[in-house]
Amino acid sequence: MFPFLRLAWNVVRAKRKPPLKVTDTCVTPMRVSLLDIDIFAEMNNGRFLTLMDIGRFEFSVRTGLWAHVRENNWGFVVAGSSVRYRKRLHAFQRFEMHSRVVGFDERWFYFQQNMQRGDTWHCSALLRTAVVEQGKLVPTARVLEAMGQADADGTIPPWVQAWVDAEAQREWPEQ
Known part of the structure; x- marks a missing residue:
């Protein structure tokens, strides 16, 4: 089930925080x-x-994008993702999510989102x-x-472009 109350709470908090540029990092x-959590008392991979949806939503509120989404009847879509898990997060642990646009082209915004606890990166x-x-x-x-x-600089870093190129090589399953 989607955590709607958690989303609403984060929107309220986001409105109280300073605005961001599209190239800034949003820390949630x-x-x-x-x-x-799953049966192992750690955060479920899904x-x-x-x-991360909530982190991108806070980003959209703080950059002013959300106001334009509502005004123009726009929506958001995720068209691809690559996730790396490094360390487990357990029940009740605090952590920070760092959300930022690492580049964009004519059609897509490329987000990097990382979850960190102290000096340890748990997921990227x-x-x-x-x-x-x-x-x-x-x-x-x-x-x-x-x-x-x-005037925002959307230059796509080489590692992101390599991912874009690799994704373009992937075939869709036959129907």
């Missing part, structure tokens, strides 16, 4: 709840991705995301212009 403090994900309108991608230039950040 969190705690592993009983609804996040829950990491669900909580790279996601290909977009803003959509009536089922079609909104060009990133239009999104950035709406946000007043049309």
Whole structure:
């Protein structure tokens, strides 16, 4: 089940925090709840991705994107992800999620989201995301212009481009 109350709480907190540029890192403090854990009392792998939704949502509120999403009846979509897990997070542990756009092209925003506790990185994900309108991608230039950040540097780092290229080689299953 999606943690709607947790999302609402994070939106309220995000509105009280200083605004961010699209190139800034959004740090979201969190705690592993009983609804996040599996039978081993550690955060479920799928829950990491669900909580990353909340981190990107806070990012959208603090960068001003959320206001334009509501105004234009836009939506969000994730079109690809690659996740690496390093260390377990256990019930009730506090951690921080670091969310940032590491680059963008004409169609996609590439997010890196990391979960950290102290000096230890627990999980890192790279996601290909977009803003959509009536089922079609909104060009990133239009999104950035709406946000007043049309001059943002979206240069895609080589490691992200390598992932994009590798994903392009992957075949879809036959139907």
